[in-house]
Amino acid sequence: MTTDPQTHSQPDPAQDHLLAKGLCRPLHLYYFADTHLQQVADNDPLLSDAWKENPVPNLPCSNSTLLASHLDRAVTGGADIILCGGDLFHFPSAENVALALRLFGACPRPVWCVPGNHDWFYPGQDGWEDLRASMLPRLEKIYRGQASYWSRSVQGLRVIALDNSTYFLDTEQVSFLDRELAEDVPTVVMMHIPLSTPALRDATVAKHGQAILMADAAGRTRAGIDPGPTRHAAGLLRDSAQVLAVLSAHVHFPFQEDITPGKPQLIPEAGYRHGYRWIVVE
Ligand SMILES: [Fe+2]
Numbered sequence: 001m002t003t004d005p006q007t008h009s010q011p012d013p014a015q016d017h018l019l020a021k022g023l024c025r026p027l028h029l030y031y032f033a034d035t036h037l038q039q040v041a042d043n044d045p046l047l048s049d050a051w052k053e054n055p056v057p058n059l060p061c062s063n064s065t066l067l068a069s070h071l072d073r074a075v076t077g078g079a080d081i082i083l084c085g086g087d088l089f090h091f092p093s094a095e096n097v098a099l100a101l102r103l104f105g106a107c108p109r110p111v112w113c114v115p116g117n118h119d120w121f122y123p124g125q126d127g128w129e130d131l132r133a134s135m136l137p138r139l140e141k142i143y144r145g146q147a148s149y150w151s152r153s154v155q156g157l158r159v160i161a162l163d164n165s166t167y168f169l170d171t172e173q174v175s176f177l178d179r180e181l182a183e184d185v186p187t188v189v190m191m192h193i194p195l196s197t198p199a200l201r202d203a204t205v206a207k208h209g210q211a212i213l214m215a216d217a218a219g220r221t222r223a224g225i226d227p228g229p230t231r232h233a234a235g236l237l238r239d240s241a242q243v244l245a246v247l248s249a250h251v252h253f254p255f256q257e258d259i260t261p262g263k264p265q266l267i268p269e270a271g272y273r274h275g276y277r278w279i280v281v282e
Pocket residue numbers: 034036087116118250251252
């Protein structure tokens with residue numbers, strides 16, 4: 001794996017430390033998100049001319065160099081597991097998927113991913129749940145066939161992923177979360193869109209003009225979607241003694257705020273700006 005030396009000139013963010021009982025040994029998680037990779041064929045029929053004329057975000061280096069630099073930093077730094085919190089891609093092109101699978105396949109550490117909103121739509125496309133359902137099959141191998149929710153264990157730590165990339169969770173996802181959290185296992189939960197908390201809400205509105213957050217007090221609604229399961233999940237995440245932390249992304253700035261006292265939500269700087277977090281569970 002090659003790495004652009006420039007990507008190592010970024011100051012290392014401080015490590016986040018989570019305390020867990022019963023781990024076999026300390027675990028090192030490399031967490032990144034929002035790389036917004038843009039590998040695509042010029043003649044891709046879904047890529048609009050408007051976006052090609054003004055590609056946003058503008059990546060600082062090649063797609064391959066950007067993703068390889070994250071994986072290289074993770075492996076060099078001793079990551080047990082690499083977690084990607086969504087918006088790995090800016091759109092679900094076959095070339096993006098092939099690039100990620102090639103680099104993930106060459107990486108000696110597992111890379112576990114959850115969808116972000118950009119992973120499943122092209123700029124200019126409209127739609128939410130239906131569009132996601134139609135596009136996610138393109139990304140099946142990235143999520144190992146389990147995009148909506150999954151739970152995996154590493155050395156006594158449970159990692160739960162929830163796809164909340166439409167801002168909502170459904171009853172099946174929340175039943176899954178309920179069942180998982182009934183078991184006494186230290187857990188981190190990864191989901192792309194952050195749970196709304198007061199200071200994060202202020203910072204998000206200041207940057208984006210609106211609270212692009214999950215279970216926000218302003219009550220995002222969508223016709224045909226019951227917000228009840230999402231609100232229930234937010235309560236579970238806040239109240240469950242099993243949950244050590246929530247890892248989220250989407251807002252493109254680094255942030256940390258407790259969702260309940262002593263339980264942080266951790267957000268990295270955007271991955272396309274070489275942002276990441278080191279999380280040590282011990
Ligand atoms: Fe993003």
